[in-house]
Amino acid sequence: MKNNLTIIVITLLSFTGALSQNATIKGKIKQTDNITAMSGVSIYLDKTNIGSTSNSTGNYIIKNVPKGQYTLVASAIGYHTIKKEIYIKENEVININFSMVEAVSSLSEVVIMTGGVTGIKGIMGSVHYITPKEIQKFSYTDVNRILRAVPGVNIQEEDGFGLRVNIGLRGTGVERSSKITVMEDGVLMAPAAYAAPAAYYFPTIGRMQAIEILKGSSQIKYGPHTTGGAINLISTQIPNEFSGRINLFTGSFGGKNLHAFVGNSYKNFAYIVETFQYSSNGFKKLDGGGNTGFDKKDYLAKFRINTDDDAKVYQSLTFKIGRSNEVSNETYLGLTQEDFNANPYRRYAASQKDQMNTKHSQFSLTHVANISKHFNISTTAYYSKFYRNWFKLTKVKDNTGTKTSINSLLDNPLGFEDAFAILTGSTSTYEDALFVKANNRSYYAKGVQT
Structure with missing residues (x-):
C-alpha cells in the first residue's frame, strides 16, 4: 500500500511539473502604421494545433506551449502572411508583436x-x-x-x-x-x-x-x-504560397453561388486559376409559369514569370485572361399601374421569350520593373471584347392587324383591349401576334498604359 501511494505522489508531481514547464506567447497585432489595432488575425504555430486569434484591441495570447523550435504564423485575409522562427524555453513568457502589411x-x-x-x-x-x-x-x-x-x-x-x-x-x-x-x-x-x-x-x-x-x-x-x-x-491576387478555396452557397429563389480558386508562387513563376458562378430562378412570377432568373459564369487565370527577388532590378511579366458568360431571362416589358399595385413581381405571359445573352473576354499583359524602393515602372497592354444580344418584346399585333408598341399598351390598356389581352395571355388565337426584337451590340477596347 505504501509503495502504491508513493507511485501516485510521484506521478502527480511529475504531471504538475510538466504543466508548469509550458510557456506562453502573447503580443499585439497592428497595421503598418503601428496605430491601428487588428482583430480577427489568426496566430498559430505551424504544423501544430496550437493557436489563437487577436481580440478587438489587437491582443492575442497562446498558452501551454511546450518548449521547442517553432514557426509562429500571423495570417489575415487581404494581408501578407508573416512567419517568425522562435524558440520556446520552459516556463517562458514571450512577447511577439506583428505589423501586418496589406497585400x-x-x-x-x-x-x-x-x-x-x-x-x-x-x-x-x-x-x-x-x-x-x-x-x-x-x-x-x-x-x-x-x-x-x-x-x-x-x-x-x-x-x-x-x-x-x-x-x-x-x-x-x-x-x-x-x-x-x-x-x-x-x-x-x-x-x-x-x-x-x-x-x-x-x-x-x-x-x-x-x-x-x-x-x-x-x-x-x-x-x-x-x-x-x-x-x-x-x-483576387496570386497567393505567395500554395493555397485554394471552394465556397458553395445556396439561397432563396433557387440561388446558387460557387467561388473556387487555386494558386501558388515559386521562385520565378506564379499562377492563380479562379471561377465564380452564380444563378437564380428569379423572384418575379411569369403568368403561366417559367424561369425569370439568370445564370452567369466567370473564369479567370493569371500567370507570372519574374526575376529573383534579390535581383538588382526586379522585373515581372503577368498575363491575365478572363471570360464571362451570362444568360438572363430579363425583359423590357413592365406592368400597368393597376397590375403593379396588385403585384409588383408579376410578369405578363408575352415576355416569356425575352432573354439577354452576354459574353465578355479580357486579356492583359503587364510588365513591372522595380528600379528602386520608391520608383517602379508598370506597363499594361490590354484588350477586351463584349457582345450582348437582348431578345425582347417590342410590339403586339391585334386581330385587325394593327401593331402597337408595348409602351402604348401599358399607358392605355383600355384603348387597346384586344392587344392587351394578347399581352397578358388571355387571348392567344392569333398567329405572329408578338414581335420580338434582337437588340444586339458588340464592343471592343484595346490600349497600352504605363
Missing part, C-alpha cells in the same frame, strides 16, 4: 489608387477602401449591397441581383454607371469606355478581393468619365 499596398502588377487602409491616409480628397475582410464577411454577389454603405455613392436598383449596375458618385447620373470610371486592376472595364460606357457590363463582384472608391473630379487621370470619381475593383 494590396504592394501590388505593383496593378494600378492601385489608395494603397489600402493605411494608404488612404496620405491621399487628398474623399477616398474609401473596402477591405477583403469586409467583402468576404457577407459574400455578396450584388455590388449595390456592398456600395450602399459608402457615403457619396448613389445607387439605382434595376434587376434585383446587381447584374445591371447603376452607380453615380457625388450627385452624378446613375444610368448604367456612365458618369464614372470603372476599372479592374487599374484597367478600364467599360465595353467602350470612351464611346459607350453604358453598355450593360460590370465586372463580377464575387471574385474581387477589394474595392477602391475615389470621389471628385480630381481623379481625372484615371479615365474619360471621372466627373463623379472612379471605382477600381481589385481581383
Whole structure:
C-alpha cells in the first residue's frame, strides 16, 4: 500500500511539473502604421494545433506551449502572411508583436489608387477602401449591397441581383454607371469606355478581393468619365504560397453561388486559376409559369514569370485572361399601374421569350520593373471584347392587324383591349401576334498604359 501511494505522489508531481514547464506567447497585432489595432488575425504555430486569434484591441495570447523550435504564423485575409522562427524555453513568457502589411499596398502588377487602409491616409480628397475582410464577411454577389454603405455613392436598383449596375458618385447620373470610371486592376472595364460606357457590363463582384472608391473630379487621370470619381475593383491576387478555396452557397429563389480558386508562387513563376458562378430562378412570377432568373459564369487565370527577388532590378511579366458568360431571362416589358399595385413581381405571359445573352473576354499583359524602393515602372497592354444580344418584346399585333408598341399598351390598356389581352395571355388565337426584337451590340477596347 505504501509503495502504491508513493507511485501516485510521484506521478502527480511529475504531471504538475510538466504543466508548469509550458510557456506562453502573447503580443499585439497592428497595421503598418503601428496605430491601428487588428482583430480577427489568426496566430498559430505551424504544423501544430496550437493557436489563437487577436481580440478587438489587437491582443492575442497562446498558452501551454511546450518548449521547442517553432514557426509562429500571423495570417489575415487581404494581408501578407508573416512567419517568425522562435524558440520556446520552459516556463517562458514571450512577447511577439506583428505589423501586418496589406497585400494590396504592394501590388505593383496593378494600378492601385489608395494603397489600402493605411494608404488612404496620405491621399487628398474623399477616398474609401473596402477591405477583403469586409467583402468576404457577407459574400455578396450584388455590388449595390456592398456600395450602399459608402457615403457619396448613389445607387439605382434595376434587376434585383446587381447584374445591371447603376452607380453615380457625388450627385452624378446613375444610368448604367456612365458618369464614372470603372476599372479592374487599374484597367478600364467599360465595353467602350470612351464611346459607350453604358453598355450593360460590370465586372463580377464575387471574385474581387477589394474595392477602391475615389470621389471628385480630381481623379481625372484615371479615365474619360471621372466627373463623379472612379471605382477600381481589385481581383483576387496570386497567393505567395500554395493555397485554394471552394465556397458553395445556396439561397432563396433557387440561388446558387460557387467561388473556387487555386494558386501558388515559386521562385520565378506564379499562377492563380479562379471561377465564380452564380444563378437564380428569379423572384418575379411569369403568368403561366417559367424561369425569370439568370445564370452567369466567370473564369479567370493569371500567370507570372519574374526575376529573383534579390535581383538588382526586379522585373515581372503577368498575363491575365478572363471570360464571362451570362444568360438572363430579363425583359423590357413592365406592368400597368393597376397590375403593379396588385403585384409588383408579376410578369405578363408575352415576355416569356425575352432573354439577354452576354459574353465578355479580357486579356492583359503587364510588365513591372522595380528600379528602386520608391520608383517602379508598370506597363499594361490590354484588350477586351463584349457582345450582348437582348431578345425582347417590342410590339403586339391585334386581330385587325394593327401593331402597337408595348409602351402604348401599358399607358392605355383600355384603348387597346384586344392587344392587351394578347399581352397578358388571355387571348392567344392569333398567329405572329408578338414581335420580338434582337437588340444586339458588340464592343471592343484595346490600349497600352504605363
